[in-house]
Amino acid sequence: MAATRTLYGSSRFASSSSSTLPHWSYDVFLSFRGEDTRKNFTDHLYAALVQAGIHTFIDDDELPRGHDISSALLKSIEESRISIVVFSTNYASSRWCLDGLVKVIECMKTLGQLVLPIFYDVVPSDVRHQTGCFGEAFGRHYMDEMEKVEVRRAALSEAANLSGWDLQNVANGHEAKFIQKIVEEVSCKLERIFLNVAKHPVGIESRVEHINLMLSIGSDDVRMIGIYGLGGIGKTTIAKAVYNHIFHQYEGSYFLANVKEVAGQVNGLVQLQELLLCELLGRKNLKIGSVDRGINLMKERLHSKRVLIVLDDVDQSSQLNTLAGSRDWFGSGSRIIVTTRDEHLLKGLKVDERYMAEELNHEESLQLFSWHAFGETNPLENYTDLANGIVSCASGLPLTLEVLGSNLCGRNMVEWKRAFDKLQQIPREKIQEKLRINFDALGDENLSSLILDTGSVRSLCLPAVTFFLFFFLSFLFERICRLITDSEISLTSDFSGVM
Secondary structure, three states: OOOOOOOEOOOOOOOOOOOOOOEOOEEEEEEOOHHHHOOOHHHHHHHHHHHOOOOEEOHHHHOOOOOOHHHHHHHHHHOEEEEEEEEOOOHHHOHHHHHHHHHHHHHHHHHOOEEEEEEOOOOHHHHHHOOHHHHHHHOOOOHHHHHHHHHHHHHHHHHHOOOOEEHHHHHOOOHHHHHHHHHHHHHHHHHOOOOOOOOOOOOHHHHHHHHHHHHOOOOOOOEEEEEEOOOOOOHHHHHHHHHHHHHHHOOEEEEEOOHHHHHOOOOHHHHHHHHHHHHHHOOOOOOOOOHHHHHHHHHHHHOOOOEEEEEEEEOOHHHHHHHHOOHHHOOOOOEEEEEEOOHHHHHHHOOOEEEEOOOOOHHHHHHHHHHHHHOOOOOOHHHHHHHHHHHHHHOOOHHHHHHHHHHHOOOOHHHHHHHHHHHHOOOHHHHHHHHHHHHHHOOOHHHHHHHHOHHHHHHOOOHHHHHHHHHHHHHHHHHHHHHHHOOOOOHHHHHOOOO
């Protein structure tokens, strides 16, 4: 039995504060035709994966006795991070294999699962078009299952079009070398790390689904998507969540943070190019020397590589021209996501789609506020009316909701009522305006995310920076609290000394 490693999925979002990424039950699900490969190739592959510490599902080893094998198989597919499909001569003769494959393709599209096909003594084109011996096997289906034939046919075609391994082409028929290469690549893909999204990812899932539709993952063109909006509205958080959902479907991927900040440093654009190329090419300490050389390297080394790149917090066209100047720099199926506060910048780049990050609706706002004020998704019963009133004053801006919720946490009913009374006396647009001005003045989307998630301050390495941020956050919360409880202090004067 393989040692179980804790791995996380990226498409389902937790509603609690404990995690934004759920556990996968398995690293790998093996789909294969037992009579063809169970006692030879698949058995050897399974043993090699287990030896490498990769928790792998195989039906005759993992299925508990007495369970419905069909539902158990489908559940195991859904709970696996990667599916490896071993196409062999008689694979298509099994309805279990085909129905399992349909589920695998469904999970690839809906859960972001990675699917890796292996062509074992079959030609990929025969699988793709159901011809030759593989086509003959596919034809062995009962007439009463004709309604499923087209669905199964589509799943076979889609799986055969994915990047995988052909035994004859990869290792000249040497199974040991073939298996070693598969295990190495699977291990590499499992080592790629998910990004921390948010302590309380309220409202993220629907926004990720919207952007995934824009990305059109299944198409072979190179697409560029822009996410724009006010500082503090959640652009970076959304981009991270989208990245987590799809990054393992690409040959290379990288979330390039702090673009504006790094680009402003000496040789900043060269540093950004080096970061991008090192990660996408699997190189360490790659030195470029100049922007022009970096552009040429990107064109030469990435033009045939299917990659996912996020360029976060971009504010100048020179940054885009240096890091993703043209679609033909990247391989077929690549996706580039850009976050910025400047919609005009996206128009100049001629992105395929633009997504405006929107404020939270009332239900989402109440949930986010409640996490910070009460530590749970809903307000305490006696505070429901007050919480709804305060949330309405915040108008859906995450920063406002989190600051207000944090300041009211642990306070008694009298203090809540006093705070609500004072908030009602302040025009909503002024609360929004002043918070946005101070938030924008931070000048960096990552620093913004620190304010939205104070727990992430611990991740900073420099004690001085950590101390400064802690002091700043404490001071900001104190000032907001004073704003709420002291009607003699105007919003403008209250914020004048914050920055």
